[in-house]
Amino acid sequence: MNPFERDLRAARAAQRRLYLSGLVVLVLALAGLAGGLLYANGTGVTILPDDAAAEGRVTVVDGAALVLGGIVFGVAETPRIAVAAPGFRTLERRLTAAERGRRIAVELEPLPGRILATAEPAYDETRWSIDGIAVATGAALDGTVAAGQHALRAEHPWHPLVEETVEVGRGET
Numbered sequence: 431m432n433p434f435e436r437d438l439r440a441a442r443a444a445q446r447r448l449y450l451s452g453l454v455v456l457v458l459a460l461a462g463l464a465g466g467l468l469y470a471n472g473t474g475v476t477i478l479p480d481d482a483a484a485e486g487r488v489t490v491v492d493g494a495a496l497v498l499g500g501i502v503f504g505v506a507e508t509p510r511i512a513v514a515a516p517g518f519r520t521l522e523r524r525l526t527a528a529e530r531g532r533r534i535a536v537e538l539e540p541l542p543g544r545i546l547a548t549a550e551p552a553y554d555e556t557r558w559s560i561d562g563i564a565v566a567t568g569a570a571l572d573g574t575v576a577a578g579q580h581a582l583r584a585e586h587p588w589h590p591l592v593e594e595t596v597e598v599g600r601g602e603t
Contacts, residue, residue: 472501473525474533477513482538486515491522504530517541517577517600542574543598549584559583577602 477486477500488497493509495502502511508527514520518538525534549556552569559565561581565573571582577600584592 471530472503473529473531474501475511475513476500476533476535477515478535478537482515482518484515486513486518486538488513492524513538517602540577541601543577543600544603545571545573545575545580545582545596545598546603547571547582547584549586553586553588555586557585559585 475488477483477488488500488502489512490497490502491510491512493504493507495504495509495511497503497511502509502525504525508525510522510524512520512522513536515538518540521536521538523536545560547558548570554568556569557564557567558571558573560573560575560583562583565571571584575598577598579595579597582594582596
């Protein structure tokens with residue numbers, strides 16, 4: 431191979447490297463621009479209360495969107511999202527165009543607890559009360575309450591009064 435051909439091959443290789451590096455720079459610039467546009471249109475979702483936020487999740491129910499790190503990135507339309515956490519009622523809502531690029535707060539409602547109790551012997555005259563409020567009369571009680579500690583009371587004219595403190599969790603029986 432003569433020096434001219436060697437120089438020609440070296441020039442071609444340098445030109446290929448130049449074109450390839452230009453293409454890489456162009457692709458990176460376009461990816462950065464697309465990422466910046468998506469981030470600017472991302473809607474941040476803050477889940478309230480704080481104990482729901484610890485295990486809460488945001489998912490897309492309808493529409494072209496993606497959720498990354500609590501930020502909803504919608505493409506060309508307003509997506510419908512579902513916000514859920516254990517022990518709380520799932521909330522679905524559609525994001526509006528005015529909420530794009532902002533942070534919104536979504537407050538979840540705690541699920542009620544359920545108290546099931548029966549009296550032995552089972553008398554229909556048994557009076558039940560929760561936290562001092564009469565709630566039922568009958569052989570059994572099936573009541574819903576807010577999560578937390580509650581005073582349960584069963585009264586019957588022929589039997590001793592029974593009082594118990596019960597701890598009920600959100601969405602638990």
